[in-house]
Amino acid sequence: MSNEETVDIVIVGAGVIGVATAYYLQKNNPSKKILLVDRYLAAGQANTAMSAAAVRNMFASSTNQLLTDTSIKYFEHVQNEIGYDLMFEKIGYLWLLSEEQFGHESVKLWMKRMKESNISCKVYDKKQLKKLIPNLNVDFTGDEEAELMNLQEVSYGLFGADCGVLDPTRLVEYYLEEFIKISKVKPRYGVDVQALIVEADPPLELPGEPFVWQKKHVIGVRTNKGNIRAETVVLATGAWANELLDPIGIDSLTKAKKRQIFVLHAADKAELLEVLNTKGFSEMDSIPFTILPSAGVYFRPQHQEKGFWIGCGDKFGREYKYIQTDEDLVPESAYYEDSIYPVLSKYFPAFTDARPVNSWAGGYSYAPDRIPFVYKESGVLVVGGASGSGIMKADALARIADALYRGEPEAELFGGKTMLSTALGLKNRKVEVESVII
Ligand SMILES: Cc1cc2nc3c(=O)[nH]c(=O)nc-3n(C[C@H](O)[C@H](O)[C@H](O)COP(=O)(O)OP(=O)(O)OC[C@H]3O[C@@H](n4cnc5c(N)ncnc54)[C@H](O)[C@@H]3O)c2cc1C
Structure with a gap:
C-alpha cells in the first residue's frame, strides 16, 4: 500500500x-x-x-444480565444526570407465560439467576393480569382457531420494572x-x-x-x-x-436473520387506546413492552404516535440469510397478515381489524x-x-x-x-x- x-x-x-x-x-x-x-x-x-429499541435486563445468562443492566443504568445516567434526553421511558417489560412455560426448568433457572443478580422481577398471576389489562384474553376454552394455532393460554406475567424503551437515534x-x-x-x-x-x-x-x-x-x-x-x-x-x-x-x-416491525395506529380506536394507556404497571400509565406466550409476537407501545410497533421473534421455519441487497430487507405484508395478526388479535381482541400504517425490516446478527x-x-x-x-x-x-x-x-x-x-x-x-x- x-x-x-x-x-x-x-x-x-x-x-x-x-x-x-x-x-x-x-x-x-x-x-x-x-x-x-x-x-x-x-x-x-x-x-x-x-x-424496536426496547431495553431489558431480564436475561437468563449472567453475562447478558451484566451487559444489559450496566448499559441501561448508564443510559439512565445519561438522561437523568448528564441531562441528555434519550427518550428513555421506563415502561417495563412484560413476558406473558402459560402455566407450562412458567413451570419449565429454563424459566425457573432464569428467575433464579435474576434473583441472584438482584434484577427486579415481579410475578403476576392470571387474575391480577386480567384486572390490570381487561382486554387481555387469557382463556381459549372452546376456541378451535386458537387450538389450531397452538396458542398457549396466559397464566402468568413476569414484569421487569427496570426495563423500557428509548430512541436509538x-x-x-x-x-x-x-x-x-x-x-x-x-x-x-x-x-x-x-x-x-x-x-x-x-x-x-x-x-x-x-x-x-x-x-x-x-x-x-x-x-x-x-x-x-x-x-x-x-x-x-x-x-x-x-x-x-x-x-x-x-x-x-x-448469522443474519431478517426482522420486521409493523406500525399500528390506535388514535381512533378506543379499545386500543385503553390498552396503550394501561395503568398500574409503572408511573408512565402505559402497557409495558409485551411479549406474548406464543409464536414470538411482541409489541412496543408508542405513545408519541399513539400506537404500537409490532414484531415477531420467529424461530424454526424462517431462514437465516446473508443480507446482500435492499430486497432482502423489504417487509412482507403477508407476514403481518397471516403470521402475526392472527396471534395478536387472539390475545388482544382490541387489535381486531388493526392494519399497519408503516413497516420496515432489518437484520439481527445471531451468535450461536x-x-x-x-x-x-x-x-x-x-x-x-x-x-x-x-x-x-x-x-x-x-x-x-x-x-x-x-x-x-x-x-x-x-x-x-x-x-x-x-x-x-x-x-x-x-x-x-x-x-x-x-
Ligand atoms: C426489527 C428489529 C428490532 C430490534 N429490536 C431491538 C430491541 O428492542 N432492543 C435491542 O437492544 N436491539 C434490538 N434490535 C437489534 C439492534 O438493532 C442491533 O443489535 C443493533 O442495532 C446492532 O448495532 P450495530 O451497530 O452492530 O449494527 P448496525 O446499526 O447495523 O450498524 C452496522 C453499521 O455497519 C455499516 N457497515 C456494514 N458493513 C459495512 C462496510 N462494508 N463498509 C462500511 N460500512 C459498513 C452499516 O452501514 C451500519 O451502519 C432490533 C433489530 C431489528 C432489526
Whole structure:
C-alpha cells in the first residue's frame, strides 16, 4: 500500500455499537487518531434505526444480565444526570407465560439467576393480569382457531420494572457528539469498505504473498474512497460482519436473520387506546413492552404516535440469510397478515381489524449461544453478534472493546462492575448460553 491515508484505528460501522466504541476508544486513548467510517450517509441508519429499541435486563445468562443492566443504568445516567434526553421511558417489560412455560426448568433457572443478580422481577398471576389489562384474553376454552394455532393460554406475567424503551437515534447522537468533541478526525460517511487488507509480516515484496507460511495480519481497509492503513481495524458491522471476515478466513460464527416491525395506529380506536394507556404497571400509565406466550409476537407501545410497533421473534421455519441487497430487507405484508395478526388479535381482541400504517425490516446478527462477541484476531477487533439486543448492550460492549484494545484484563462497566475483557472472545469464551431471546 502506498499513498494511502494512515490512522491508528479505523472503525468500520457507525451503528450504535460502532459509535459507542469510537467514544470509549478515543476517551481512553486520547493520543490515537481514530477514524469512524460507514457506507451509509449518516450514523445509526442501518439496523440501529430499524430497532424496536426496547431495553431489558431480564436475561437468563449472567453475562447478558451484566451487559444489559450496566448499559441501561448508564443510559439512565445519561438522561437523568448528564441531562441528555434519550427518550428513555421506563415502561417495563412484560413476558406473558402459560402455566407450562412458567413451570419449565429454563424459566425457573432464569428467575433464579435474576434473583441472584438482584434484577427486579415481579410475578403476576392470571387474575391480577386480567384486572390490570381487561382486554387481555387469557382463556381459549372452546376456541378451535386458537387450538389450531397452538396458542398457549396466559397464566402468568413476569414484569421487569427496570426495563423500557428509548430512541436509538438519540443514543447514537449522544455517543457520536461525545466522540466528535474529543476525536482528531471527523467521522466519514459514504465510505464502503470492500475488503480487509491482509499483509505479510514482514513483507518480502514477492508476487503472490502473503503465502501460508508467512506471518500476516490485517493492516487496513480497501474502500470505494481509497485505502486506509491502520494499526487496528475495528469491525462493528453488525449483520454484515461475515461480508468482510469470510474472505480473510475468520469465521465470525454469526448469522443474519431478517426482522420486521409493523406500525399500528390506535388514535381512533378506543379499545386500543385503553390498552396503550394501561395503568398500574409503572408511573408512565402505559402497557409495558409485551411479549406474548406464543409464536414470538411482541409489541412496543408508542405513545408519541399513539400506537404500537409490532414484531415477531420467529424461530424454526424462517431462514437465516446473508443480507446482500435492499430486497432482502423489504417487509412482507403477508407476514403481518397471516403470521402475526392472527396471534395478536387472539390475545388482544382490541387489535381486531388493526392494519399497519408503516413497516420496515432489518437484520439481527445471531451468535450461536445468543451472547455477543468481542475479540481481537490478527489486527482486527470485532464487536458484534448482539443477537437482537445490541441497543441494550451497546455501552458495555463498547467498554469491553476498548479494554481489549488497551490489553486490560478486565473492562470496567458502568457502576463499577467488571467483566473479563476476553470473556466474549471466539476462543476461551466464558459465558452462559442465553435462553431468553426474542
Ligand atoms: C426489527 C428489529 C428490532 C430490534 N429490536 C431491538 C430491541 O428492542 N432492543 C435491542 O437492544 N436491539 C434490538 N434490535 C437489534 C439492534 O438493532 C442491533 O443489535 C443493533 O442495532 C446492532 O448495532 P450495530 O451497530 O452492530 O449494527 P448496525 O446499526 O447495523 O450498524 C452496522 C453499521 O455497519 C455499516 N457497515 C456494514 N458493513 C459495512 C462496510 N462494508 N463498509 C462500511 N460500512 C459498513 C452499516 O452501514 C451500519 O451502519 C432490533 C433489530 C431489528 C432489526
